[in-house]
Amino acid sequence: MIGWRLPANLLGTTEAAERAGARVREIHSMLTATDPDTGERYGVDEPELLLWVHCAEIDSCLHVLRRSGFPLTDAQADRYLAEHRVSARLVGLDPAAVPASRAELAAYFEKARPELAAGPEARAVDDFLLRPPTHPLLVPAREVLWRRVAQLAYAALPPYAHELYGRPAPAPAAVTRRLKGTGAMLRRVPARVRWQLPPKHILRAMARLGPEARPAPYKVGL
Template sequence: MDTCADPGLFGPGSVTWQMHGDPMMWIAGVRALYLQALHPRAVRGVLQNSDFRRDAWGRLLRTADFVGTTTYGTSEAAERAGARVRKIHGMLWATDPDTGERYGVGEPELLLWVHCAEIDSYVHVMRRSGYPLTDAQTDRYIAEHRISARLVGLDPENVPASRAELAAYFEKVRPDLAAGPEARTVDDFLLRPPTHPLLVPARALVWRRVADLAYAALPPYAHALYGRPAPAPAVVTRRLRATGVLLRGVPARLRWQLPPKHILRAMARLGPDTRPALHRAGP
């Protein structure tokens, strides 16, 4: 590792650096979308400020780019990315159709929900798909992401920093969750995203399997809210593990060639020995 280069906000010694290089993060990201949509105030803020059906792919890719930049970019690049997100949140508002209340999408309550749904999804899918995270590493990972919470405008002291704190947060927020019309819009998109007619067979063959697996990996209360059943947990775990084996079988160097090449750029900056590998994260 080049000791003169900037390792960024997390650095190669973090669990985040190692874990975010895994391809199952994409399925975890789709699970996060499903989960995030169950908070009516949060998902309303998204749908009232964008044409979700036309720009959902762009939103997913922008989220992936933010995660890649804040994980593998320089400290300056990560801080710039955070500043952009905070600026956008500060300009957006939503309206509750039932009460007429107008509220900012950057409210701490909403930002915390989005953050926790993402972190829970990343941890859940990775561990259940066979990624060898210990309990201690999982707690470290959750605590590390007080950094990403700060970047989007949250006070890190108010953000869960362990599995126990994350579980307590979800227990507290569950009464506020519902599968309203906005959640149904997200569900419909994820099941049948708009695509060119020639790509419809590929959508059915590839994307539908990704969406189905991400949905199946949700907690039981989420399945109940959406009103769509999921396979038995043991079946879902087998499918996640099989998918993990398949995707991890693709050489990492080939996967990391996909734009915007955050990992390869970080390795070029810091040295080849900083390539993501879980054993470098410590116990």
């Protein structure tokens, strides 16, 4: 559901975002899970769980964007986090309880880290993302293309995440070089090509906002 709600929250109309948020809250209210240690059943819409997903998601986007060489200042990063309290509200969180700056986000992760663990579900997702189900004829392409993308994404995880998965963390400098190289390559794709690729709802959102709203590094300071 997280991947589905992001486009509507970020690139849809206010009404579409509110509808998407209501739908996510409705679905979450019907879902439960079981604590593997205690056997206790709990709802997936518990605030602590929603807050973790929100913070991990937003931090990942911001972290990779800056690490890939996009010129975002600290003040702009804080603004990005503060503005995302709106998306947090849409999934059922109290915006006042959501980190609104880099300092608040760092404090949240410092507090949450002792409670983290890589259980069977996390390892199943890990395996799925590295080796998603693919038609047999496409397996070679998956190994050549997708596996490299997935490995770079996992390499960008913070050191404590690698520790939880029980594998050594790659050298940060090497990962940063790969992210910068990938970011530079993608940002060199001509605009006339790049803007033919997004899904239609993104193109409609950009059309509503006008051509000046298209993101570009040189516009960040505006």
